[in-house]
Amino acid sequence: MGRIELVGVTKRFGTAEVIPELSLEIEPGEFAVLLGPSGCGKSTLLRMMAGLEALTAGEIHIGGRRVDGLPPGQRGVAMVFQSYALYPHMSVADNLAFGLRNIGMAKEEIATRTREAARILEIEHLLERKPMQLSGGQRQRVAIGRAIVKEPQAFLFDEPLSNLDAALRARTRVEIARLHQRMGSTMIFVTHDQVEAMTMATRIVVLNKGRIEQIGSPLEIYRRPATRFVAGFIGTPGMNFLPVDMAEGAGGHAEVVLPGGTRLATGIPSRNLPSNAGSLTLGVRPEAVRVNPDGPVKAEVEFVEHLGDRTHLHVALPGGAQLVVEDAGESVVRAGEHIALTADGARLHLFDAADRAYSAA
């Protein structure tokens, strides 16, 4: 169960800087998810840890050992690829055993580990098959099995769920999380899917253009996003952003003026805000707003999405600003109606011109 440390890791492809100097520590036993949009360098980062991509600069330590000069096989990591990358001409059993044979492990030990991994993943009945004869989900398990048998310091997953259908993805998500609980190994999981990140991670590392935007537990990231990027990336539907003006607040909390002129009290301490905060952006999640006849914010409903367990109302504020608001599943609100809204001041966020976030304590 190794601790992973990246120090000043930099990666350039030719002249294109994909990862500007990045440092990161992942504690033993953590389930760290690298989350970010496509092309932000998640795979590159993971592949540098695995040894499949050379570092332009920096150091990588795994389990207290500097590994960035070592070949992939000697770093004590196992990787699960998005395409599974099973050996097509080898049986499942041989796929699992290949890596162990290569380090000259004793036959009995290989057999024991293979059997144990197959049992955990419930693929014992598939051991004699070739990858071609497996379903996508089964291949996925074999790929994970190939990692498990190595008993590595750390597991590296590169979007291993993206080739599965929605139902199987949800189930495998839980299984991988359970596997982590049971084995207690360090796991690094790359994804651009925030739901995967939120459900599996003990810690999320949000990446944007090769830089770390924020590191934190899923709830921290959800409740107190550090930047506008993080705030917008987490949550479905995404956070609403409205340009607002500052107003004199009471009780040391900031108050803002919405585009339509409505004043809204927030739970954000005024003293935290920059003094010359001219133009700010208000961030409000759909689930932080409620339909309330006595609410201060008037709005016109433009479009209603019924999802069963909840309803999304797309509304327009008097100033013309658009907003998505969550309502109960049995919502009776219809398009064209005029409604009133309240927002939970403690769940509002403000962003300054540099996109830094300010949240309630």
Place this chain on the structure above:
Amino acid sequence: MSLSSARSASGTASRVRAGRMDSHQFGDRLLLGLVILLAILWTVPLVWVLGLSFKPNDVLMHSTGGILSAPFTLKNYADILASSNVFTWILNSIIVSGGQTVLTLVVCSLAGYGFARTEFPFKGVIFALVLAGLAVPEQAIVIPLFKMFADINLHNTYAALILPRLAVPFGVFLMTQYFRAVPREIEEAALLDNASRLKIFLVVVLPLSIPAQATLGIYTFLASWNDYLWPLISASKPEMFTLTVGLASTQMNFAQSEGIGFLMAQAIFAGLPILILYLFFQRHIVTAVAGTTVR
């Protein structure tokens, strides 16, 4: 043989497009009829050759019709076997074709993997040079080649018969393309599994390329077996002849008129090993000709 595979291919097609069964069945029949017709057209000359090979030469001097009526004879085949060198020539052909095939596969696989997966200076230029070889006709290099092998005193050896044919631009190109199509992640997984580069090549990548190896191997073997020009030029001693050159050397001056039966028997005899090979590797040859794919 080609018939049955054509039928099963169109049968699969009709199963895939279930639904409008009737019109497809009609289409299948039409196709089948066409294939049968073509097969007959192809077969007639061969059957004729076979028939002629069993006829006495003096009968054939008068008429080459009536191949289905007596008299028949095995003398033509006996004459071939009587030529004391014929088994030497068969052995030579097997050694030359077999050696060429094996070595071509080795060279092309290594070169293909090198071009597909390793980085070295001037790779693009070198690859372009290899491909330029595709445009050079064999006849253009025969004389320098002859002189080269004469200079190093290799004529009338197996080496001389085999070596010039190991430069196979097409084979290198084929293997390069094939290895490029192997998903990189499979090799990366093997790297993480502690496999050395050589082991990855031998144990992971090479087995995946078997369809391409079969294609290249079969083409090489057939071309080598039927090769005439270079063995004719290089081998001047009868005991170093390949079968094609050897058989040709036994033909008399007036074979076209006086020895037609013998000539035909030679043709059948020379083709026999290839026919046997075809029977064994039919499936692979069909895929080889139909084109190959990864996975």
